[in-house]
Amino acid sequence: YGLVALLFFCITGWLSPMAQADPFKVLVVMSYSETSDFEREMRTEIDSLLGGCEIKYFYMNTKKNFDAGEQKAKEAYALYQEFQPHGVIAADDNAQSMFVVPYLKDKVKTPVIFCGVNMAPEKYGYPASNVSGVLERTHVAQSLEFARQLLPSIKTFGHIQKKSPTGRTNSEKIQADAGIYPAKLIALELTETLKETVAKAKKLREECDVLIIGNMQGILGESNKPLSDKIVVGTLVNTFAKPTIGLIFNRIKYGALCGIIKTGQEQGRLASEMLLRAMKGTQVSQLPITYNKEGKAVINLTTMRALGIKPSIVALQKVKLVKTEE
Numbered sequence: 001y002g003l004v005a006l007l008f009f010c011i012t013g014w015l016s017p018m019a020q021a022d023p024f025k026v027l028v029v030m031s032y033s034e035t036s037d038f039e040r041e042m043r044t045e046i047d048s049l050l051g052g053c054e055i056k057y058f059y060m061n062t063k064k065n066f067d068a069g070e071q072k073a074k075e076a077y078a079l080y081q082e083f084q085p086h087g088v089i090a091a092d093d094n095a096q097s098m099f100v101v102p103y104l105k106d107k108v109k110t111p112v113i114f115c116g117v118n119m120a121p122e123k124y125g126y127p128a129s130n131v132s133g134v135l136e137r138t139h140v141a142q143s144l145e146f147a148r149q150l151l152p153s154i155k156t157f158g159h160i161q162k163k164s165p166t167g168r169t170n171s172e173k174i175q176a177d178a179g180i181y182p183a184k185l186i187a188l189e190l191t192e193t194l195k196e197t198v199a200k201a202k203k204l205r206e207e208c209d210v211l212i213i214g215n216m217q218g219i220l221g222e223s224n225k226p227l228s229d230k231i232v233v234g235t236l237v238n239t240f241a242k243p244t245i246g247l248i249f250n251r252i253k254y255g256a257l258c259g260i261i262k263t264g265q266e267q268g269r270l271a272s273e274m275l276l277r278a279m280k281g282t283q284v285s286q287l288p289i290t291y292n293k294e295g296k297a298v299i300n301l302t303t304m305r306a307l308g309i310k311p312s313i314v315a316l317q318k319v320k321l322v323k324t325e326e
Contacts, residue, residue, distance in 0.1 A: 024053040024279045027085040029076045029099055031092035031116075032063045037250055041264025042091055042115060042271075049272035056083055062094040063218060064226070066164075073098040085110060087279045089271050090133075092116040093166055096124045105131050111278035113287075115271035116264070118169045121289055132284050134270045135291035138247040139260040140174060140212065142295055145182045146260055147210050147245055149315040150304070154243065157183045158204040160197065160236070161214025163190035170214060183210070193220045194227060194235065201239040211236070212245045213256055230254045230325070243307060249298060255324045257303045260295040267292060300324060 028046060030039045039059075046055065058079055060072040076099050080088070088110055090100045096114055104112050105128045114126070114133030121127065121135065148154045159174055161167045171188045178185040186208050191197040197219055204211055216232035229250060237244050237255035246256030249263075274287050302324035304311070 024050075024086040024276075025083060026050055026053045026055045026087050026089065026275065026279075027076075027080055027083055028055060028057045028089045029091065029095045030057065030059045031094040033059050033061045036063065038116065038248065038264040038267075039091065042268035045265045045268030046089065046272050049269060050276065056085075060094060060098070062098070066094070069094055069098045073102065077103040080104070080110075087275045088112045089275055090114045091267070091271075092136075093119050093169070096126075100131065101125065111275060111284050113271045113275040113278065115267040118166050118173070127284070127289055130284050132274065132287045132289050134267055134274070135289065136262065136267060137291050138170070138262055139295045140177065140247070141181050142260040143212070143245045143247060143258070144210070146297055146315075147243055147258055148182060150258060150299070150309055150311045151210075151243055154209040155183055156186050156208045157181070157210045157212060157245075158187045158189065158208040159185070159212040159214060160189040160191065160200055160204065160216075162216050162219055163192050164215075167214065191219065194222075194232060197232060198235065198239050201236050205240050205242060208242075210243045210245060211240045212247065213237075213251050214247070234324075237303065243309075244303070246298075249296075252298045252300050253322050253325050255303055256300060257307065257309075258297070258299045260297055262292050262295065266294050296320060298322060 032039050056079065058076045060069055060076065062069040088104065090096060090112060096117060100112055100114065101124050104110065105125060108130065110130060112131045114131065116136045117133065118136055144157060161170065167190050171190060175188060187204060189200045191200055213233055213236055217229040218226045219232045221227045233251050233254040233256060244256040246252040246259040247261060249261050252259055270290060278284055278287060297319045299319050299321055301321050
């Protein structure tokens with residue numbers, strides 16, 4: 001009987017790899033919503049690498065309703081207390097300032113790995129006894145160099161994005177790094193309405209050779225109605241009427257000429273790998289803060305043709321080509 005039981009156990013164990021997966025519980029707190037493209041990209045990798053774990057997602061929705069963020073953070077902490085996870089992933093900056101710092105940092109033993117963070121980690125007191133993670137850095141210099149491969153006459157650039165805490169952080173980082181760029185920074189603009197955005201774009205058109213388009217989702221249109229990134233990016237591309245750069249895929253898909261894009265997949269993968277190591281016993285202090293390094297070159301064929309740009313063969317090597325989404 002004992003031999004039969006042992007044989008049954010071995011066979012069922014071999015047939016059921018999930019039964020041998022690490023029985024960890026993971027709470028993932030996202031700053032934004034399920035419809036955010038970058039959050040979806042991060043979730044794809046988290047689900048892939050931590051598929052053997054029990055994962056619960058919580059969305060704070062702070063991009064659309066920032067003022068409700070602190071209440072959402074309280075709800076996230078209540079879920080944390082109820083769920084008692086073995087590890088936490090916290091995505092983007094608002095999840096740090098509203099959730100991790102007030103409730104988890106140096107207060108619990110649970111390892112917390114952040115990702116998608118734009119601010120300097122020191123702002124949140126990171127690294128902490130139980131917190132490390134992945135910073136999100138855009139490929140500004142690389143994107144400018146790529147644009148100059150398509151159009152060598154580019155010598156100056158401007159940057160425009162929605163006015164927000166993240167927008168101000170991005171602007172400060174670009175300003176601080178201005179000396180390393182292969183083109184001269186002329187202006188950094190933060191806007192709140194489509195009317196203001198169009199006016200700024202017309203001004204920048206007279207001053208800059210290329211315009212970097214940051215996050216524009218939620219810019220207010222008529223009757224103070226928030227507009228999608230797609231609508232605002234399309235309007236900016238048409239108004240500026242010169243080369244434009246997008247630092248994430250969708251902005252190029254919506255009409256920006258080109259860019260070296262960062263991906264949510266890389267953020268999610270790095271964070272998942274760090275958390276898995278922490279849950280398996282590695283001390284968080286042995287997991288240094290890192291940042292995204294990968295970049296993918298993308299060109300919008302529709303925009304390139306509209307601008308009459310005819311790039312060299314070298315500039316098109318290993319490049320993803322897209323057309324403007326209608």
